[in-house]
Amino acid sequence: MRTAEEIRRGLRAGLPIALGYLPVAVTYGLLARQAGLSPFQAAGMSLFVYAGASQFMAVKMLAAGIHGAQIVLAAFILNFRHFLMSASLSQALPTRRPALLAYGITDETFVAGSLALRDAGFTSVSFLAMAVLAYLSWAAGSLAGALFGALIPPGLASAMGVGLYAMFIALLVPSLKTNWRGAAVAGCSALTALGLWLLFPRFPEGWRIILATLGASALGLLLPRDRRQAAA
Amino acid sequence: MIWLVILGMAIATYLPRLLPFLIGQRLRLPEPVCRWLEFFPFAVLGALIIPGILTAPSEPGAPGWVGAATGLFAAGLSLLTRNVTLVVAAAIAFAWLLQRIF
Numbered sequence: 001m002r003t004a005e006e007i008r009r010g011l012r013a014g015l016p017i018a019l020g021y022l023p024v025a026v027t028y029g030l031l032a033r034q035a036g037l038s039p040f041q042a043a044g045m046s047l048f049v050y051a052g053a054s055q056f057m058a059v060k061m062l063a064a065g066i067h068g069a070q071i072v073l074a075a076f077i078l079n080f081r082h083f084l085m086s087a088s089l090s091q092a093l094p095t096r097r098p099a100l101l102a103y104g105i106t107d108e109t110f111v112a113g114s115l116a117l118r119d120a121g122f123t124s125v126s127f128l129a130m131a132v133l134a135y136l137s138w139a140a141g142s143l144a145g146a147l148f149g150a151l152i153p154p155g156l157a158s159a160m161g162v163g164l165y166a167m168f169i170a171l172l173v174p175s176l177k178t179n180w181r182g183a184a185v186a187g188c189s190a191l192t193a194l195g196l197w198l199l200f201p202r203f204p205e206g207w208r209i210i211l212a213t214l215g216a217s218a219l220g221l222l223l224p225r226d227r228r229q230a231a232a
Numbered sequence: 233m234i235w236l237v238i239l240g241m242a243i244a245t246y247l248p249r250l251l252p253f254l255i256g257q258r259l260r261l262p263e264p265v266c267r268w269l270e271f272f273p274f275a276v277l278g279a280l281i282i283p284g285i286l287t288a289p290s291e292p293g294a295p296g297w298v299g300a301a302t303g304l305f306a307a308g309l310s311l312l313t314r315n316v317t318l319v320v321a322a323a324i325a326f327a328w329l330l331q332r333i334f
Binding site: 091115155164182212 | 267
């Protein structure tokens with residue numbers, strides 16, 4: 001009974017992620033086919049690597065004939081930001097299945113899970129349920145894109161690309177009312193990322209996120225604290 | 233060759249997710265470090281939304297402001313509802329309409 005409720009909360013948090021992943025995964029599957037991967041290889045990369053931006057980069061590099069070792073290194077650099085997210089989540093979410101839970105960490109499950117944890121009743125079981133739903137959507141979307149991606153009208157695919165960003169906004173806005181420190185940190189981070197993007201357009205995205213996160217979170221430590229609520 | 237790249241990428245992207253979790257669960261970190269880590273989700277959100285939303289609608293010829301307008305629409309809708317799935321679906325429809333009209 002209690003477990004069912006934990007799973008239900010996880011699935012509810014996972015649904016918008018799954019919806020947001022589908023069009024991105026379909027686009028990835030299509031690009032993977034165009035880069036010369038078979039549908040099995042395209043879906044296999046989603047199942048075993050499970051790292052959106054790195055997969056896009058990898059299929060572009062494969063198509064350009066770049067050496068495999070360089071592709072692996074580039075994926076490591078781009079995805080190193082998950083080091084920060086894993087460290088943060090390890091403190092917030094005790095679990096007996098760390099290897100499984102860590103595999104489920106993506107940008108999206110990290111932010112959605114971390115914010116959901118602030119409400120009572122969202123547990124490591126909920127996180128796993130959310131992550132499984134997101135994972136299945138990513139894998140199924142990749143396979144569908146590899147098989148049928150060319151059938152999707154480009155205008156619709158383009159519009160669906162806003163889905164994940166709309167989710168990030170929908171996660172952030174309610175906390176603006178209840179957590180002014182978190183909101184201030186998010187604002188500082190957005191400004192830092194925007195500045196880096198405008199000044200250094202070729203600066204790698206993964207490191208832009210890392211720098212903005214480390215810097216803006218450190219600023220958060222300088223903000224005054226409530227007496228009632230010790231943590232932000 | 234491709235499967236070898238996939239294997240290499242699998243290891244290279246899993247280790248940064250796994251190691252801090254394994255180590256972090258066993259450590260008792262100093263209090264300021266814990267507070268620093270607690271801010272990460274908010275900071276990550278900020279850096280993901282901007283500049284990402286500005287470039288998200290990828291259709292060639294779509295006006296550049298469609299992403300920004302859709303972001304504002306999603307923010308306004310999020311003030312009215314806490315249903316994240318609804319906001320995602322409505323924002324996709326909104327971006328699609330803007331692209332059709334302009």
